[in-house]
Amino acid sequence: MFDQTIGINKYFKMEFGFYGHSCFSVVVNEKKLLFDPFITGNELAVGIDINCIDADYILLSHGHFDRLADAEIIAKRTGATIIANYEIAMWYAGKGIKKYHPMNTGGKWTFDFGTVKCVNTIHSSSLRDGSNGGSPMGFIIINDDMNFYYAGDTALTMDMQLIPQFARIDLAILPVGDNFTMGPEDAVQAAKMVQTKRVIGVHYDTFGFIKIDHQKTIDLFDQHELELKLPAIGTTITL
Ligand code: NI
Numbered sequence: 001m002f003d004q005t006i007g008i009n010k011y012f013k014m015e016f017g018f019y020g021h022s023c024f025s026v027v028v029n030e031k032k033l034l035f036d037p038f039i040t041g042n043e044l045a046v047g048i049d050i051n052c053i054d055a056d057y058i059l060l061s062h063g064h065f066d067r068l069a070d071a072e073i074i075a076k077r078t079g080a081t082i083i084a085n086y087e088i089a090m091w092y093a094g095k096g097i098k099k100y101h102p103m104n105t106g107g108k109w110t111f112d113f114g115t116v117k118c119v120n121t122i123h124s125s126s127l128r129d130g131s132n133g134g135s136p137m138g139f140i141i142i143n144d145d146m147n148f149y150y151a152g153d154t155a156l157t158m159d160m161q162l163i164p165q166f167a168r169i170d171l172a173i174l175p176v177g178d179n180f181t182m183g184p185e186d187a188v189q190a191a192k193m194v195q196t197k198r199v200i201g202v203h204y205d206t207f208g209f210i211k212i213d214h215q216k217t218i219d220l221f222d223q224h225e226l227e228l229k230l231p232a233i234g235t236t237i238t239l
Helices: 071-078 086-093 158-166 184-194 214-223
Strands: 015-018 024-028 031-035 057-059 081-085 100-103 108-110 115-120 137-142 147-150 171-175 198-202 227-229 236-238
Touching: 057 071, 071 081, 071 086, 081 086, 086 100, 115 158, 137 158, 158 184, 171 184, 184 198, 184 214, 214 227
Parallel strands: 031 057, 057 081, 081 100, 147 171, 171 198, 198 227
Antiparallel strands: 015 024, 015 236, 024 031, 108 115, 115 137, 137 147
């Protein structure tokens, strides 16, 4: 059974909007953070109108098309600030984006919503036009109410053991689709390394290579006393 008392801030509450694949939004200190917007081109997300998505910040974990597809159009419409590694931030600057904040692995910065710390991943990051997409990153979002870790695309890595030293993790958002990233078994180990009991799974079902059995995956996490949520695309859940 899921232990409600371990590793969870009892005051923790968060609205999590899921747009499919690894695209989600959270509201932190009244700012809307949008992560890895890939809706156009995702057949599972055809019901979502990108013109209805608001954002104050757009955080991009790496340069692959299934992160960036809609970032430029949403950033230009909303005036959101793009937070990404140096190479990706400069790539957007070259496209006329005025509001961007370049970061890189290991760095942290305090924004008006909270602190972002960039952490290591094992993945790749090429941009579609062949530009250098820099190093892929994960993010820890730290603030007074809640902290969460978004792993981006990554393999399981021992570096995840460092994450609880940076912040208490109330929630981890982890890829579970396998093939390109961690699969469910490795994501269980990742949750244990970052010392959280709550996980939202992303990066599954979108392509043939990453289809998962939802119930089997949830049951696997449950066997390890971990709560896994796989929200429906287009829904907002309160955690
Ligand atoms: Ni990727």
